[in-house]
Amino acid sequence: MSQSTSAASVHNSDQALKRLKARKSAESRFRFFGIGAIFAAVLMLGWLLNSIVGTGYTAFYQHYMTIDVELTESIVDPDGVRDPDELRKANFRKIMQEAIYARFPEVTDRKEKIALFKVISASGATDQARQMVYQNPSLVGETLTLSVPTSDDVDQLLKGYIDRNAPEARRKVTDQQIAWVDALKATGEIKSKFNWTFFTATDSRDPELAGIAGAVVGSLMALFVAFVVSVPVGVGAAVYLEEFAPQNRFTDFVEININNLAAVPSIVFGLLGLAVFLNFFGMPRSAPLVGGLVLALMTLPTIIIATRSALRAVSPSIVDGALSLGASHTQAVFHHKVPLAAPGILTGSIIGIAQALGETAPLLMIGMVAFVTEIPSTLTEPASALPVQIFLWSDSAERAWAERTSAAIIVLLTVLITMNAVAIFLRNKLERRW
Amino acid sequence: MMSLNTQSDEEPMARFKPVGEVINMSEKREETIAVQPKFQCRDVRVFYGDNEALHGIDIEVAKTGVTALIGPSGCGKSTFLRVFNRMNDTIPTARVTGEVLMDGENIYAKHVDPVLLRARVGMVFQKPNPFPKSIYDNVAYGPRIHGLATTNDELDAIVEKSLKRAGLWNEVKDRLKDPGTGLSGGQQQRLVIARAIAVNPEVILMDEPASALDPIATAKLEELIDELKEKYCIVIVTHSMAQAARVSQKTAFFHLGYLVEYDETQAIFTNPKDQRTQDYITGRTG
Numbered sequence A: 001m002s003q004s005t006s007a008a009s010v011h012n013s014d015q016a017l018k019r020l021k022a023r024k025s026a027e028s029r030f031r032f033f034g035i036g037a038i039f040a041a042v043l044m045l046g047w048l049l050n051s052i053v054g055t056g057y058t059a060f061y062q063h064y065m066t067i068d069v070e071l072t073e074s075i076v077d078p079d080g081v082r083d084p085d086e087l088r089k090a091n092f093r094k095i096m097q098e099a100i101y102a103r104f105p106e107v108t109d110r111k112e113k114i115a116l117f118k119v120i121s122a123s124g125a126t127d128q129a130r131q132m133v134y135q136n137p138s139l140v141g142e143t144l145t146l147s148v149p150t151s152d153d154v155d156q157l158l159k160g161y162i163d164r165n166a167p168e169a170r171r172k173v174t175d176q177q178i179a180w181v182d183a184l185k186a187t188g189e190i191k192s193k194f195n196w197t198f199f200t201a202t203d204s205r206d207p208e209l210a211g212i213a214g215a216v217v218g219s220l221m222a223l224f225v226a227f228v229v230s231v232p233v234g235v236g237a238a239v240y241l242e243e244f245a246p247q248n249r250f251t252d253f254v255e256i257n258i259n260n261l262a263a264v265p266s267i268v269f270g271l272l273g274l275a276v277f278l279n280f281f282g283m284p285r286s287a288p289l290v291g292g293l294v295l296a297l298m299t300l301p302t303i304i305i306a307t308r309s310a311l312r313a314v315s316p317s318i319v320d321g322a323l324s325l326g327a328s329h330t331q332a333v334f335h336h337k338v339p340l341a342a343p344g345i346l347t348g349s350i351i352g353i354a355q356a357l358g359e360t361a362p363l364l365m366i367g368m369v370a371f372v373t374e375i376p377s378t379l380t381e382p383a384s385a386l387p388v389q390i391f392l393w394s395d396s397a398e399r400a401w402a403e404r405t406s407a408a409i410i411v412l413l414t415v416l417i418t419m420n421a422v423a424i425f426l427r428n429k430l431e432r433r434w
Numbered sequence B: 001m002m003s004l005n006t007q008s009d010e011e012p013m014a015r016f017k018p019v020g021e022v023i024n025m026s027e028k029r030e031e032t033i034a035v036q037p038k039f040q041c042r043d044v045r046v047f048y049g050d051n052e053a054l055h056g057i058d059i060e061v062a063k064t065g066v067t068a069l070i071g072p073s074g075c076g077k078s079t080f081l082r083v084f085n086r087m088n089d090t091i092p093t094a095r096v097t098g099e100v101l102m103d104g105e106n107i108y109a110k111h112v113d114p115v116l117l118r119a120r121v122g123m124v125f126q127k128p129n130p131f132p133k134s135i136y137d138n139v140a141y142g143p144r145i146h147g148l149a150t151t152n153d154e155l156d157a158i159v160e161k162s163l164k165r166a167g168l169w170n171e172v173k174d175r176l177k178d179p180g181t182g183l184s185g186g187q188q189q190r191l192v193i194a195r196a197i198a199v200n201p202e203v204i205l206m207d208e209p210a211s212a213l214d215p216i217a218t219a220k221l222e223e224l225i226d227e228l229k230e231k232y233c234i235v236i237v238t239h240s241m242a243q244a245a246r247v248s249q250k251t252a253f254f255h256l257g258y259l260v261e262y263d264e265t266q267a268i269f270t271n272p273k274d275q276r277t278q279d280y281i282t283g284r285t286g
Ligand SMILES: Nc1ncnc2c1ncn2[C@@H]1O[C@H](COP(=O)(O)OP(=O)(O)OP(=O)(O)O)[C@@H](O)[C@H]1O
Pocket: B048, B053, B071, B072, B073, B074, B075, B076, B077, B078, B079, B080, B091, B093
């Protein structure tokens, strides 16, 4: 009181300057914490991406061996009838063995021969030869030049993941195999190529033959079902709850439950799906249809909440304007409110669906965890899903699987980031600029 | 200053279909009882929850001309204005009792549809609120939902006529497809007036329509109100004594939810009967 005789003295006194200093340092402290938090978050994200990309990128290329294969008639078609179905059953393993022994005639020892055959992917090579002959029986007797995948151990060796200096007994490849591989590499018979197999093949017991196509198709089907079910239902429920539902205990109860559902762990939705869709309705196990329905259940609360907040963000003055012109409440909602909320609804839906794409637990519960070697073509066929595939592969200790696990994660993350980017793009594009 | 095209007034208007049967009845009645007021309010009370915001208002509003509602902030002017088009119905806590007769019919009667009523009683808000659509679509929205035009040409005619009446046609005729929200504040306010006129209402309610406008836009708006009062019953809420004096024929002074004084504008401003009216007028204009 005594010192506040003049306004200037209040704001110029030592105490005032002290207060100012304290305020400024509090502000800069806050800024420092903020920057620190962002830095920590970026660092962790960078670390995560670095470790995934660092392990995974090598799965996008693979080593193949060019080899001359003689389709000896006595082995492939001893009866000489050229029946494709009989040809398919022929001993192509022997054909491939002969082919690689022919490349190294100096190898005669039985054990050494077995080791030599292990340079190439046994099933990969035989399947390739088998397919070619099955499709074109006239090839029997000819000599083909094939590019067959090397075995996963050789591939890992050439990618530098196997320590050549380690004692031979603790290595997956012998000194002899290393020598053969190096010789083949030097002549250009073994080359690395882009690993199309990873994108076109389904799951396999052999890492060099395994791909994500089946899982991706399964995921896309499940997402399609989830989208078709959850968006109309979610948006409809949200519009009704927000605009038309009477305010009473029942709607309050529904609201609280929707908010709670958004926080329910996804595995619980999986159990629900198991109990309702499989056990009660008797739908097929492992089917993308059921997976999609479970994911739809899981996404519903997200979509409802996003839609309601988008509706609430529309300026009431627009609705008042429509009402004052004699529009009914329903007209005001559907002519003005919903279109203005559409960008927000869309963004919420895409983000909800993107979350569903990454869900594993509920799919495990309804059996979408099976080893499926065929690309599903209908919604009721057994299928896997990308996150489940990642889960399955991550279980295997071998280096070749670790690489593919990370590669599948890269694909999943790319799809997720793309979906989110599309959501942002659509929101910016659709949001009225006026 | 403004080019109001008034020659063709009656002819395109005749094409508008009357909204509901009530209009026809009222038009007939007009011939017999020419002096009947547009609105007769009897003991109108508005409650927000348990809180009574308006305490028994009795008032008559003339068929044409401008009635101004004035009074200190929070006295219930906006609340009372919303009584006339039942916009209070959209506020969940609000409740209206009493009788409001429009052309002799109680608009709060059970069988009256507030949606139809609002087509007859247009409203202009304090902040211009054009739809985030084109200028054309803003004006065409009302006629579209009420089916006032059967062909696109008819709709074009209604839009043009409404914009002309609102004194906006010359400014926007070359950019009807542009967003309505891209106009200036004053233009937006005239756009929403055109939007209201397009529905062919009998009454236009305005809640402080000039409070967000600069003096020039305000002058234009007042000029427009002056033109419109020949045909429409206009009720306007304003905080500007000068504006009330300029545009209105009748003025109602509200205080704490009571209608204190209601008289010819001339009389209110030159010779107020109530002390509170006098204080308010002199305090504000002082
Ligand atoms: N939606 C509402 N809910 C509850 N009370 C309200 C609501 N709207 C208005 N009121 C109350 O009703 C009374 C009258 O409000 P009203 O808006 O009609 O005043 P006004 O005269 O228009 O004031 P102003 O000149 O500031 O616009 C005020 O006491 C206000 O607090």
